[in-house]
Every structure is written in C-alpha cells, then in structure tokens.
Amino acid sequence: MASSSRTEKTSTESRFTGEARNRLAQERSPYLLQHATNPVDWYPWGEEAFQKARSEDKLIFLSIGYSTCHWCHVMERESFENKNIASIMNEYFVNVKVDREERPDVDRIYMTFVQAVSGSGGWPMSVFLTPDLKPVAGGTYFPPEDNYGRPGFKSVLLNTAKQWMEQRQKLSATGTKITELLRQTTVFDVGVANQLLAGTTPPGQEVWELCFSQVLDNYEPEFGGFSQAPKFPQGAVLSFLTHLASRERPQSEMGTEARQMLLHTLDKMAAGGINDHIFQGFARYSTDREWHVPHFEKMLYDQAQLSVVYTNAYLLTHNEKYAKTARGILEYVMRDLSHPDGGFYSAEDADSYPTKNSVEKREGAFCVWTHEEVATLIGDRKLEANPKKLLVDLFCAYYTVRPEGNVPPEKDHHREFRNQNVLAVFRPAAKICKEFGLKDEATLDNELAVARKILYDRRLDRPRPHLDNKIITSWNGMMISGFAKAGSALGDDDFTRRAIDAANFVRRYLLLESGKLLRSCYTDLPAGAGIVQIESPIEGFLDDYVCLVRGLLDLYECTLNSDWIEWAERLQMKQDELFWDHGHAGYFSTISGDTNTLFRLKEDHDGAEPCGNSIAAGNLLRLGTILDSVDMMDKAKKLLTSFSGRLTRVPLALPEMTSALMLYNNAPTQVVVTGDPSDSETMALVNIARRSLLVPGLILMVTSGNPDSFLCRRNQSVRKMKKPEGNYQAAFVCRGRTCSLPVTTPADLAALLKL
Incomplete structure (x- = not known):
C-alpha cells in the first residue's frame, strides 16, 4: 500500500x-x-x-x-x-x-x-x-x-x-x-550478592510458579489482559506466558492455563480498537477493559514486542491469524516508521488535525469514523458472495459502527468522539457469517478487505499525526528482533532484509569508533530523511546495549551469518566494561561519572519495556552458550542471584527475568547443524529448528561445514560435531552437556524436538 x-x-x-x-x-x-x-x-x-x-x-x-x-x-x-x-x-x-x-x-x-x-x-x-x-x-x-x-x-x-x-x-x-x-x-539484595563467592545460586522453580500465580491473580478473564482499566499490552508478561506455555506443553495445568491466558488476550487485543484495523499497528494502551478506546499514540517499542509475541503465538499454535497480526504490525512499521536508510522512527502521535483546514488537533482524529462517512465511502456495493446483502451493512456489523458513534460518553473526557466510531470487533465471526449468508471466515475477510481498502485510501487524504523521527538505539534493537523472528518463522525474506538494513543503520550512525553506542540520532528537520550529526550526542544507556545484543542474536538465527554474533560479543564486552556492578553484580542503567544525575540506578522492574538487567540475563545465557563462555555464564548466575530477593517476593515485577531464570535452571536446548546454509539439505534441517524456536531456550547454530568457521573456533564442543558417514548434513540436539547422536533427516530432527 x-x-x-x-x-x-x-x-x-x-x-x-x-x-x-x-x-x-x-x-x-x-x-x-x-x-x-x-x-x-x-x-x-x-x-x-x-x-x-x-x-x-x-x-x-x-x-x-x-x-x-x-x-x-x-x-x-x-x-x-x-x-x-x-x-x-x-x-x-x-x-x-x-x-x-x-x-x-x-x-x-x-x-x-x-x-x-x-x-x-x-x-x-x-x-x-x-x-x-x-x-x-x-x-x-x-x-x-x-x-x-x-x-x-x-x-x-x-x-x-x-x-x-x-x-x-x-x-x-x-x-x-x-x-x-x-x-x-537502588541497592538491593546486597547480602545475597556478597555471598556469591560462597556458592549462593539463583532460586528455582518456585519463582516461575509464583510468577504464574501472580499473573493469574491479575488476569481479567472476559477480555484478557492483566488489569481492569486502563489496559496495557504488557509485552514482558505475554512473553513469560509464551515461555511457560511452550515449556510445560501439554503436560501441566500451569502450561495449559498460561496458553489460554496468552491466546485469549492476544485475540481480544487484535479484535479491539487498540489494533488499527485500517492502517495496522497497535496503540499504546486502552482506556477501557474491552481494548476498545485507546489513547492513539503508536510507540515503536510496542510494535517490536507485540510482533514477537504474535509471531511466537503462531509458532505455538500454527494458527495463521497470529501470523496475520504479526505481518500487519511489521507492514505498518515498514511503511510509516521507517527511515530510508534502514532505521526506525520512535512513534506517531495520538492527536492530529481532523481536516486540512483545522487549526486545533483532536485525539484519534486520524483513526475514527462517523457512520455517515463510512456509508458514503462504501456506498451501495453488494457483497460478492451474497448480492442480497450490502457491504456497508457487513462492515458496520463486524466493526461495531453505529450512527450515534460507539465511544461511551464516560470515555470521551474532552468530547472529541461525539458520533465517532473506533473500529472494534465484539461479535463472533461465525455469527456474522450466518447473518450475512457467508460460508466461512475466509469469505468474510475477503469481503471486508474491499471495505478496508476504501477506508485506507480515504485516510491517505487525512492530515497525518505528528511523527517523532528520533531514532533510538534500544528500540531499533527491539525492532530488529521483531523483523528477524518473523523473517525466520514466516519465511519472509522482506522481513529478514528489513532487519539487516536496520542493523546496518545502527552500525553506520549509532556506533562510535570506540565501540560505544549512542542513545539516538536525528533526521533533518522538519521532515527530511538525512541524519544530522550533533556536537554533544548522548551516549547509550544499558537498554541500548542489551536490546541491540538481543536483536543481533535473533538476526544471527535468522540469517546464519556469524558476523552478527561477533558484533554481539563486542557489544557485550563493552556493556560489561561500562555498566557491570563489580561490587554487587548486575548492571547499572548508566555509566559512572555523570555529575548531573543524583545516583546510578539498577532497575528491577519490567515495565512498558523490559528492564536492562532482565534482557541482559537472557543475552548472557544465549551468547555464553553459543561461544562456550564460562565468564558469561558466571555473570548470568551472579546477575540472577543478585535479584533473588525481588524474584522470590514479586516475580511479576520481573517476568522477563523470570523467563531467563527458567532458561538458567533448565539449560538452553542447542540445535547444531553441520553444513553450509547454501545447501538445501542443510536448510531443511534448519527450517525444522526454526519451527521449534518456541522450545524454551532453543539456540540454533550452523557450522557452515567449515572447521575454521567462527563458531567452530570459539566453541570446542561445536567443533567436534562432524557429519556422519556418507557426507550427509547432520543435526545434533544438545541439552546441558549431553548431545544426541546426529540425525540427518527433518523427520528425525522433529522427533528429537518433539514437534
């Protein structure tokens, strides 16, 4: 479009x-x-x-x-x-x-x-x-x-x-x-941290069981989500439920309930007004428990986290509706939040001018519709599958468009939504199909697509919301993960290329010769595409390093290009140098020496974005496994131990770190494929592993059939894995320090991974 x-x-x-x-x-x-x-x-x-x-x-x-x-x-x-x-x-x-x-x-x-x-x-x-x-x-x-x-x-x-x-x-x-x-x-669990050398270890299963219990206590069963109103997507909680559902499937009641909460929430969010049904992408949060009336700003970090969650839901269920939602998010980001050189802009505003002649902005003006406008635009078009029915009637029935508007007065604090409709789906598709004589949901969506395209074209003529064209390193790292994971799971080369372009953008504009990162860069004002270099840029914070490292790890699994692993390792070393707390373990959010801040914080809460220490814990475990690094694994242990008080009391405050703790206690599952990615037999094995990326902590590595490849040089265990007789491509599945015998067929690898 x-x-x-x-x-x-x-x-x-x-x-x-x-x-x-x-x-x-x-x-x-x-x-x-x-x-x-x-x-x-x-x-x-x-x-x-x-x-x-x-x-x-x-x-x-x-x-x-x-x-x-x-x-x-x-x-x-x-x-x-x-x-x-x-x-x-x-x-x-x-x-x-x-x-x-x-x-x-x-x-x-x-x-x-x-x-x-x-x-x-x-x-x-x-x-x-x-x-x-x-x-x-x-x-x-x-x-x-x-x-x-x-x-x-x-x-x-x-x-x-x-x-x-x-x-x-x-x-x-x-x-x-x-x-x-x-x-x-900001100084927590000091006593525990000081006992690290005495053999103290991170807590275990009781943490994720308590975290699950706390999520369940906050769960709103009718419309999903984890509060009444307002409702936020809470990407870290959704990721934790995904990890738990895949880890426990289908044996345990906890795994079943985690899966139900996750998928019900994702279904209700995708149906609600928080999801832009015409332009795609998700608003920041909903003002009501039905996910209906949002504050309309769209943040890059929400698109990044939700694209990963919906992609993983597709891997968990193989239900195409989750892949469709993930694609919609990524298409929105590619179209509206993308710099021509590859970076991603930060956000779009909640407010905009209702018309080109307006002098005052209104919230949601770009997104809402009157019944009269919808009826005029769609006109008297008949349904292709049932000419006795009108398309406008189907559209209004499905998306809850009413002549008097569908925003309750108590949700319209500034009286901006009188007679306006926020598109949202509250009726089951099966009932709509029956009412309009349509044979199935695919037919329904084909009919609705015609109307959506009409409204899309109309919105092209509306004044756009303000674009925050600041390009932030951490959010770009998160978005690289979103595109890389979707590229792998959905087999979409456009998404893969978009992730590569973004990583190259960061390397070009946000990486200093010293190996340090910048926090952000800026485009020409007011709306040009060029990047402006400023005299005193703000250097990167912990979030910038951890999000980019994670993005590069995901990009490696998507592309199998070890250059991304090498850069991730260099960034991890720089992160350790700048932010590691040598006294009590874990990472500070800022570097030392800033006289214009009161003190150095060490975050212990996953909010709208997971905190730096939560992401760092998972990165250390993944990168430490890939590179067979004792130092990285030891840092992961110390980090998790230093947060043990918070984890054992209120793990709901750290769902992303709780997922890392599960990974630490259960050890990552490694799939090592010996072969060249250009070979079809190698890729057949790789694609089986990609289908199973929801196996908790699964790490995919490919040796490229070369004993002198980067991974073989850095990981002696991987170096010893050789093709069996007959020179077939082979795959090894390792859990902890135990590896399977090599398998050479996709069916055998799928059996090992219990797909």
Missing part, C-alpha cells in the same frame, strides 16, 4: 512562524521542539539551567514527557501556553524540559520519586527540585485550575514557591532525606 503523506502543519513547523523561541529551539528532540515557542522560559537538562538555579537560589521545575503523549499535549495547551501561568513559572522557578526517550536516566530517577510519593506515575511528569537536583514535590498531570478536589497547576506553583521562600532549610532537608531513601532502593 502507498504511504500516506504527512500534513505540512506539523507541531514543529507550524509554531516556528515568526514566534519567539526559548532555548529549546536549539535542540533536536521533537518533544523539546514542540515546546520551543511556549512563553515558558524552558531550558534543556544541563549545566546552564542548574547554574542559574544555584546562582538565583530558585527551585527547578522539571517537566518530563514525550512528543506523542496525549496528556502532555493537554497540559501544554492548558498551562505551558497560558501566559499567566508561564509568568509564575518564569518568576519563581528555573524550568527544565526533558524528553524521557532521550534521557531515560533522568526520567527513571524522578519517576521513582513520583511513584513513591503519589503511588502512581505517568507522563507528563512534574517534579520540583532543589538547585542541587534533589526532589521535594511532584506529580504527573495537573489541570490549570483547582478542580474536582484536585489542586490546579497554578496553585501548586504558588504554594511550592511560598514553601521555598519561607521554609527553605526544611524543604532542602526533606530533599536530602528523600534522595537518600531513593538511593537505598
């Missing part, structure tokens, strides 16, 4: 038309540029702002968000564009804006504070800091005026300024105390 053009009235361009700009106008982050013409005297995070706060003895007001965040836009319109509120901010505070995607280190420190003092977090995040960066008060979104029992932003500003003027010492002491408490929360 053709790509839809983006409106010229982007959030950056429309504001730079003779208006005064603050210091953010010199930044590259799309989020910071959105605020460059606010009357607020914004500063970027950095020494200039901190020095001003110290010299003028003012509190810092820190606002953190991201460019596609709906409520960030709301607070900007209500407060940051309000000259009265801006004057209060400018008089009493030094105001600092941070893009959470650009500076996750800053975001995590102060999000920890906000969650501790308020019991919840989110964006926009609003925090008041002393001049030495210690937090004293904060929250998330504030309305401009006092309302519904909540203090308005103006009141919060004035009250906080008064406290600073009248009780400065007390407020400073409070900030120091809070900072010390926050610092202590």
